[in-house]
Amino acid sequence: MAVQAGRGIDVPDVTCVINWQMASTIEKYVHRIGRTGRAGxxxxxxxxxxxQDEETMYDLKQELARSPLSTVPNELAHHPAARQRITREMKRKRDDHDE
Structure with a gap:
């Protein structure tokens, strides 16, 4: 059964979370996926x-690498945006240069 859970709603015994859109910060991401890890x-x-998620790829890779239960997918491990933290300013400058 699929349930769409909004902010502040507690759905017990969640075993799978699918994020169609990455959170804007790693802290929000951890909060979202934390629904799968309640009570051990x-x-x-x-x-x-x-x-559009390049700004969070580095932090996501670091978070997954620190986790004893997770693995970093090859696509993320080798993505240029995951090699160093990309700030909005860096992305804006790159986008301005590409135009």
Whole structure:
């Protein structure tokens, strides 16, 4: 059964979270996927990433690498945006240069 959970709603026994859109910060991401780990339980979190998520890829890679239960997917591990933290200013300058 699929349930769309909004902010502040507690759904017990969640075993899988699918993020169609990456959170804007790593802290918000951890909060979202934390729904799968309540009361010592484990679960799966699937998050779709795109070019708009470059600002969070480095932090996501670091968070996954620190986790004893997670692995860093190869696509994220080798993505240029995951090699160093990209700030909005860096992204804006790059986008301005590309135009």
């Amino acid at each position: 339980k484990q679960g799966i979190a699937i998050t779709f990433l795109g070019p």
